[in-house]
Amino acid sequence: MVKIRWTGAAGLDISLDGRTFLVDPYVTRPGRYSILFKALVSDKSAVQSFVQDRTGRIAGIVASHTHFDHVLDIPGIVPFCRGPVVGSKSLANLLDRHGLNHRVRVCKGGETVSLDHDISVTMIPSAHGRVLMGRVPYPGEINSGTRLPMKASGYALGAMFMPRLVINGATILHAGSAGFDRHAMEGHTCDVLFMCVPGWQRSPGYVTRFPRMVDPKIIVPFHYDDFTRPLGPGPGFQILPRLDMDGFVRAVSKSCPTADMVFLNPNGELEI
Numbered sequence: 001m002v003k004i005r006w007t008g009a010a011g012l013d014i015s016l017d018g019r020t021f022l023v024d025p026y027v028t029r030p031g032r033y034s035i036l037f038k039a040l041v042s043d044k045s046a047v048q049s050f051v052q053d054r055t056g057r058i059a060g061i062v063a064s065h066t067h068f069d070h071v072l073d074i075p076g077i078v079p080f081c082r083g084p085v086v087g088s089k090s091l092a093n094l095l096d097r098h099g100l101n102h103r104v105r106v107c108k109g110g111e112t113v114s115l116d117h118d119i120s121v122t123m124i125p126s127a128h129g130r131v132l133m134g135r136v137p138y139p140g141e142i143n144s145g146t147r148l149p150m151k152a153s154g155y156a157l158g159a160m161f162m163p164r165l166v167i168n169g170a171t172i173l174h175a176g177s178a179g180f181d182r183h184a185m186e187g188h189t190c191d192v193l194f195m196c197v198p199g200w201q202r203s204p205g206y207v208t209r210f211p212r213m214v215d216p217k218i219i220v221p222f223h224y225d226d227f228t229r230p231l232g233p234g235p236g237f238q239i240l241p242r243l244d245m246d247g248f249v250r251a252v253s254k255s256c257p258t259a260d261m262v263f264l265n266p267n268g269e270l271e272i
Contacts, residue, residue: 001271002168004192006220008237008266009069009227010176012194016168019059021115023163023174024070025050025077032228039149040068047076054080060115062163063087064176065128066094066142068155069227078103086113086121090142090158097148109159109184119167124188126162129178129199129206164188170272173214176223178203180210189215192272193259197224198240200248207248211256219252219259220270221245231266 005013012023027050028043050073051058060083063071071091075098078085085095085103092104105113109125128136140156162180165172173190178199193216200207211219224245225231226238239245253261262270 002170004172004194004270004272006194006222006264006266006268006270008225008231010064010174010196010223012172012174013054014165014167014172015057016119018057019116020054020057021060021062021083021119021165021167022058022077022081023062023165024064024176025061025073026069026071026227027073029227029230030072035068035152035228037151039151040072040155041149042073042076044076047073051077051080056082059083060119060121061085062115062121062123062165062174063091064126064163064174065160066090066155066158067138068152070176071155075100084113084115086115086123086163088159088161090156093142093144093146094155096144097146107159107161109161115165119165121166122164122188123161124164125181125184126160126175126177127179127181127203128157128160129196130202131178131199134202164190173216175210178206180206182209182213185210185213188213192216192218192220192270194220194222195252197221197243197245197248200251201244207251208255211252211259216256216259218270218272219256219261220264221248221261222264225266237266 003015009026010024014021027046058081107123112122163174171190
């Protein structure tokens with residue numbers, strides 16, 4: 001049985017047989033003022049708590065892109081990972097600045113990487129949603145000369161991927177931003193689609209053509225929690241403003257009426 005936990009923002013914890021594979025793990029969740037005006041520093045105690053819950057089990061890490069809400073905490077988690085770390089050249093440059101040289105299996109797009117004997121990830125080229133005043137935030141690369149700590153703007157996008165994981169025969173597609181590359185997605189279907197909500201209105205085809213192309217059995221909306229606020233205990237959490245969640249659900253359900261739409265709370269779990 002594969003268990004998939006949404007850990008907040010675009011983070012997934014995918015577990016099988018005592019092993020955990022992480023996609024975009026993010027636990028520091030700095031406040032809005034820090035994001036706008038301060039250099040960002042990973043919360044060591046939050047990271048320590050995160051890895052303690054998974055002691056000896058982290059067997060792989062995948063990064064869809066290098067915005068801060070996807071990679072800020074990865075350098076603190078990597079020393080506890082006994083398997084591959086998969087991402088872009090920007091991710092490799094970031095980890096190098098943290099003294100974690102050569103830990104990243106660098107992808108340019110289209111590669112399939114084995115994370116373990118029964119799990120692989122294909123790094124499908126993708127596109128980021130236009131979520132910042134109609135534009136893609138912080139384009140460009142994290143370069144090898146980057147000085148730490150960085151402000152949010154320093155965590156440049158890098159290469160944008162839509163990871164497709166195959167684990168125990170099940171396929172999981174991680175759409176960590178509301179965009180897609182129509183040509184790159186040809187032929188890639190999935191059982192479970194985790195689908196970013198913010199920015200869906202500004203991404204032509206994202207809620208209409210894209211779900212039909214990948215033909216999921218289950219669609220899980222995610223990355224709509226307010227990642228500038230800490231996650232409290234229990235089911236309560238703040239969602240980002242101006243999402244039009246009802247409109248998103250209607251459009252996706254019309255596009256892909258055979259799929260079941262499942263809503264999780266952060267740290268909620270889906271079994272497949």
